[in-house]
Amino acid sequence: MAKVKVATVWLEGCSGCHMSFLDIDEAIIDLAKVVEFARSPITDIKEFVPVDVGIVEGSVGNTEEEEVLKELRAHCKILMAWGDCACFGGVCAMRSTFDKEEVLRRGYIETESTYKGKIPCPPGVPALLDQVKPANHVVKVDCYVPGCPPEPKAILYALNELLAGRIPVLPSDMMRFD
Amino acid sequence: MKEITLTINGKQVKGKEGDTVLDICQANGIDLPTLCHYKGLSDVGACRLCVVEIERERRPVPACTYPARDGLVIHTHNEKLEKYRRLILELLFTERNHLCAQCVASGDCELQSLAYEYQMDNARYPYSWPAFPVDPVNDYLVIDHNRCILCGRCIRTCDEIVGVHTLDFGYRGWKDMVIADLNQPLGKSSCISCGACFQVCPTGAIFSKSSAYKGRPEECQKVNSICPICGVGCQIEALVKDNRLVRIDSPDLTDNRGILCHKGRFAILDRKHERVNTALVRNSRGKLESRPLSEAINIAAKKLAELKARYGNNSIAGIASSQASNESLKAFKEFITGTIGSKLIDTLDGDIYRTIIQGINSYQDKAELDTEASLEEILKADCILVAGANPLESHPVVGAYITRAARQKRAKLIVIDPTQNSFAYHTTLWLKPKEGKEALALSVLTKATLDKGSKKGSAQAKKIASPLSNINVRQDSEQVGICADDLLEAAETLGKARHSIIIYGDGILQNKNPMLITSLLNLAVIVGNQSTGKPRIISLKPKGNSRGAWDMGVPNPSQSIMKNLTGNGVKALYLLLADDYVDASELPNLRKGMDFIVVQSSYLSSATSKANIVLPSPTWAEVGGKYSTLDGTVKSTSRLIKSPDGIKTDSEILREISKHIKK
Numbered sequence: 110m111a112k113v114k115v116a117t118v119w120l121e122g123c124s125g126c127h128m129s130f131l132d133i134d135e136a137i138i139d140l141a142k143v144v145e146f147a148r149s150p151i152t153d154i155k156e157f158v159p160v161d162v163g164i165v166e167g168s169v170g171n172t173e174e175e176e177v178l179k180e181l182r183a184h185c186k187i188l189m190a191w192g193d194c195a196c197f198g199g200v201c202a203m204r205s206t207f208d209k210e211e212v213l214r215r216g217y218i219e220t221e222s223t224y225k226g227k228i229p230c231p232p233g234v235p236a237l238l239d240q241v242k243p244a245n246h247v248v249k250v251d252c253y254v255p256g257c258p259p260e261p262k263a264i265l266y267a268l269n270e271l272l273a274g275r276i277p278v279l280p281s282d283m284m285r286f287d
Numbered sequence: 288m289k290e291i292t293l294t295i296n297g298k299q300v301k302g303k304e305g306d307t308v309l310d311i312c313q314a315n316g317i318d319l320p321t322l323c324h325y326k327g328l329s330d331v332g333a334c335r336l337c338v339v340e341i342e343r344e345r346r347p348v349p350a351c352t353y354p355a356r357d358g359l360v361i362h363t364h365n366e367k368l369e370k371y372r373r374l375i376l377e378l379l380f381t382e383r384n385h386l387c388a389q390c391v392a393s394g395d396c397e398l399q400s401l402a403y404e405y406q407m408d409n410a411r412y413p414y415s416w417p418a419f420p421v422d423p424v425n426d427y428l429v430i431d432h433n434r435c436i437l438c439g440r441c442i443r444t445c446d447e448i449v450g451v452h453t454l455d456f457g458y459r460g461w462k463d464m465v466i467a468d469l470n471q472p473l474g475k476s477s478c479i480s481c482g483a484c485f486q487v488c489p490t491g492a493i494f495s496k497s498s499a500y501k502g503r504p505e506e507c508q509k510v511n512s513i514c515p516i517c518g519v520g521c522q523i524e525a526l527v528k529d530n531r532l533v534r535i536d537s538p539d540l541t542d543n544r545g546i547l548c549h550k551g552r553f554a555i556l557d558r559k560h561e562r563v564n565t566a567l568v569r570n571s572r573g574k575l576e577s578r579p580l581s582e583a584i585n586i587a588a589k590k591l592a593e594l595k596a597r598y599g600n601n602s603i604a605g606i607a608s609s610q611a612s613n614e615s616l617k618a619f620k621e622f623i624t625g626t627i628g629s630k631l632i633d634t635l636d637g638d639i640y641r642t643i644i645q646g647i648n649s650y651q652d653k654a655e656l657d658t659e660a661s662l663e664e665i666l667k668a669d670c671i672l673v674a675g676a677n678p679l680e681s682h683p684v685v686g687a688y689i690t691r692a693a694r695q696k697r698a699k700l701i702v703i704d705p706t707q708n709s710f711a712y713h714t715t716l717w718l719k720p721k722e723g724k725e726a727l728a729l730s731v732l733t734k735a736t737l738d739k740g741s742k743k744g745s746a747q748a749k750k751i752a753s754p755l756s757n758i759n760v761r762q763d764s765e766q767v768g769i770c771a772d773d774l775l776e777a778a779e780t781l782g783k784a785r786h787s788i789i790i791y792g793d794g795i796l797q798n799k800n801p802m803l804i805t806s807l808l809n810l811a812v813i814v815g816n817q818s819t820g821k822p823r824i825i826s827l828k829p830k831g832n833s834r835g836a837w838d839m840g841v842p843n844p845s846q847s848i849m850k851n852l853t854g855n856g857v858k859a860l861y862l863l864l865a866d867d868y869v870d871a872s873e874l875p876n877l878r879k880g881m882d883f884i885v886v887q888s889s890y891l892s893s894a895t896s897k898a899n900i901v902l903p904s905p906t907w908a909e910v911g912g913k914y915s916t917l918d919g920t921v922k923s924t925s926r927l928i929k930s931p932d933g934i935k936t937d938s939e940i941l942r943e944i945s946k947h948i949k950k
Contacts (some may be wrong), residue, residue, distance in 0.1 A: 190409070198414060200389060202414070205416035244802065245411070253381060270883065284406060287387045287388045
């Protein structure tokens with residue numbers, strides 16, 4: 110049987126969800142027998158190829174992240190969101206209550222340790238979106254594993270469900286938002 | 288009450304007329320999700336999570352506000368309703384900023400638990416990310432409006448249970464938020480910081496500075512006890528983690544003495560004073576240095592025995608704080624009057640005790656402290672006279688009871704106080720006598736009430752009236768600085784009342800004038816109380832266990848020891864402060880020439896700094912004990928946490944010293 114192809118992306122987040130995934134311990138050996146990772150921060154492969162499952166960690170806060178997520182969606186059959194940022198916006202979305210300009214000013218100019226700071230604006234730096242969005246507000250998402258980060262067992266449960274051909278919905282006792 | 292029969296989920300269940308559908312569901316073990324419903328509060332149907340389908344109703348209705356009727360056919364759980372409930376949760380999560388990962392309430396949040404239960408792993412609606420303010424001005428509480436779901440529990444608790452009604456909704460629509468008074472910061476409003484709103488808040492919108500991030504309820508041990516701080520005797524449920532008090536809750540807000548105050552709920556979590564952790568003995572250079580407890584006990588016993596032998600039993604005086612438990616006070620009394628054999632025993636508030644006793648004695652020989660009403664009678668009163676007291680400060684739960692009676696029962700509230708009136712919003716009349724004229728003011732009021740009252744002819748009234756015969760209400764009221772019309776109105780209000788109650792406190796007691804107490808008792812007799820026929824009066828005693836100390840006869844009823852420490856051949860003083868932090872002003876003049884002072888205390892204070900020997904006391908939370916409430920019931924506290932290593936209870940220490948002296 111051909112291996113299931115998986116691509117993961119790490120958008121606006123802390124990589125904690127990927128870490129939590131790597132924390133599934135020895136289960137990763139069995140998983141490696143049936144799963145092949147294409148584009149992912151773990152493999153450091155940058156090109157998108159068509160995959161069975163796309164996984165997104167992090168929320169969408171700038172134009173680049175929006176583009177990457179849309180590309181992932183275009184290359185995968187099933188899209189799974191990992192973590193509070195991808196599911197709800199998470200900690201990254203705390204900036205959404207402020208104006209974009211206010212956030213940049215606070216970060217690059219008014220920070221206590223900054224001397225003569227300025228807001229970087231060379232061409233090619235992706236622009237911030239007005240508000241941080243969870244993945245499902247940009248593309249269609251098929252399943253979710255919330256948590257900050259999700260427990261390794263919740264990630265494993267979701268992956269195993271997918272491998273068994275079902276769309277996972279986390280049972281209540283595996284749900285957590287923190 | 289008429290019994291009714293309904294069909295819920297195909298099963299016949301019974302209920303009473305007047306029940307809501309939710310009441311009947313809960314009584315029959317049908318679990319409906321709720322957020323705005325809270326036991327003991329009126330229902331408003333704010334959150335809509337308890338929606339049910341009722342046959343013949345066109346749309347789902349909230350069970351909490353739907354009156355149950357005979358023959359209703361109800362469905363509480365089906366695919367459509369569960370879909371609606373999840374939808375409501377998604378709307379709640381997207382309406383404001385519910386970021387669990389950085390919220391103090393995560394893990395102790397009803398909104399979060401329901402989202403878990405309904406497997407809400409995403410929200411389909413656009414987030415509104417509003418920027419609501421955070422109000423951190425209160426000493427103990429923070430309101431973060433960004434986490435508020437507008438369930439209104441805090442508002443209804445503040446109004447219906449506590450009775451103060453500081454909180455209410457302000458603004459409209461998207462901008463709707465909980466405000467204090469007319470949109471003041473909570474810390475500058477009429478809020479009494481009782482913390483009931485914090486206890487009922489289903490999210491992290493109202494949280495306590497003292498409990499934040501100390502531990503989640505599931506990691507804590509729960510211990511039920513009684514708060515002994517002011518003598519109201521409120522029930523508490525303490526959450527303890529790693530021998531640290533995390534949070535104090537009320538086990539049931541609607542129960543008697545269930546609402547708590549800032550002292551019992553918050554202040555005890557932040558220990559501000561430095562603790563006495565070991566015994567301290569003054570060394571040859573005049574400095575206090577720490578020594579093993581047994582050694583300090585030995586030195587104290589030896590010195591006391593020596594003074595007793597040389598100067599006699601009455602060269603040693605003992606003064607206790609009435610904050611100590613009955614057990615400690617009993618051991619103290621045995622120690623001073625038994626082991627030492629001294630007659631010089633008193634409490635720090637002994638003068639106040641003697642004032643009350645003398646006041647009662649000169650009013651009627653047979654009357655004793657049991658003219659005192661229970662605090663719950665305040666809630667039934669239709670007229671409350673508060674004389675020289677600030678209950679919201681000294682006994683906040685009593686203050687809340689008074690406010691609640693005035694607001695909810697429309698009880699007339701008359702305040703007699705030259706300077707302060709903490710019930711400004713609810714007072715019918717505030718009589719402000721000139722300072723020093725309180726006694727005359729009370730006599731004039733008594734006379735005016737007698738003139739108007741129904742009991743004019745009775746023997747008791749005549750007895751009271753005779754010393755007042757030369758009072759002219761109109762003239763004398765001018766003299767005490769109160770408008771005669773106000774005074775007459777007060778007299779009329781008191782005269783008409785059916786269930787009146789008189790509450791006096793610090794302002795009266797600090798005068799140490801027994802006449803004031805007698806006048807208040809006279810007034811109480813004339814006004815009477817038509818439900819019991821007895822005068823109803825409550826004295827707000829200064830310390831948490833004053834009643835216990837007085838009932839046990841620790842202070843001498845006729846002689847003040849504190850005032851007479853000097854010049855009576857007193858060579859040594861034993862001061863039992865227990866966990867009372869005693870301010871310098873409360874202290875007796877510790878005579879410079881006194882040979883020997885032992886202070887037993889939990890905290891370092893101006894008293895311990897004058898001691899020759901300081902012995903460590905545990906705090907009330909570290910030992911269980913009995914305490915008497917203001918109205919005279921004895922309640923037991925439980926041990927909540929362990930005391931620091933090597934600390935013994937007050938009674939153990941006193942008994943050990945006794946043993947050494949008796950050797």
